[in-house]
Amino acid sequence: MSVRVGQGFDVHPYSDDPERPLVLGGVTFDGERGLAGHSDADAVAHAVTDALLGAAGLGDIGQHFPDTDPALAGADSLDLLRRAVASVHAAGWIPGNVDCTVVLDAPKLAPRRAEVERALTDAVGAPVTVKGKRPEGLGALGRGEGIACFAVALVTEDRA
Numbered sequence: 001m002s003v004r005v006g007q008g009f010d011v012h013p014y015s016d017d018p019e020r021p022l023v024l025g026g027v028t029f030d031g032e033r034g035l036a037g038h039s040d041a042d043a044v045a046h047a048v049t050d051a052l053l054g055a056a057g058l059g060d061i062g063q064h065f066p067d068t069d070p071a072l073a074g075a076d077s078l079d080l081l082r083r084a085v086a087s088v089h090a091a092g093w094i095p096g097n098v099d100c101t102v103v104l105d106a107p108k109l110a111p112r113r114a115e116v117e118r119a120l121t122d123a124v125g126a127p128v129t130v131k132g133k134r135p136e137g138l139g140a141l142g143r144g145e146g147i148a149c150f151a152v153a154l155v156t157e158d159r160a
């Protein structure tokens, strides 16, 4: 059986627009400052998408969902993730699991971690685990200028 891994990384700065919601892993964090980006700027969903596309040898999220595409303005990134998973299956691969580390100073991820994991697991159709990591005051992330996410995905060959 053939097994492959893929890595994903994404980072978005905070938005100046007070109306913009914060969406992480498809979950909206009410009352928190949103991230800037063409879509809903869900850095967690984007990193997971890139990890899965990379594992299946399908390039990256920018190729599949260009940030110059007007149709993707404000897009639901969990929906883009579902579409990427369909491409992974079409290429003959089955997601095994995805593990993520979200680097952020605020908000605290722990209280909503199970919810984020559930939303991502539903979208991927395989276990997605999420860990929060504080940047300890270092660099742009430590100054609370944005949120980053790392993800690793495993896929197995679809032999059916």
Ligand SMILES: [Zn+2]
Binding pocket: 010, 011, 012, 037, 041, 042, 043, 046
């Ligand atoms: Zn992104």
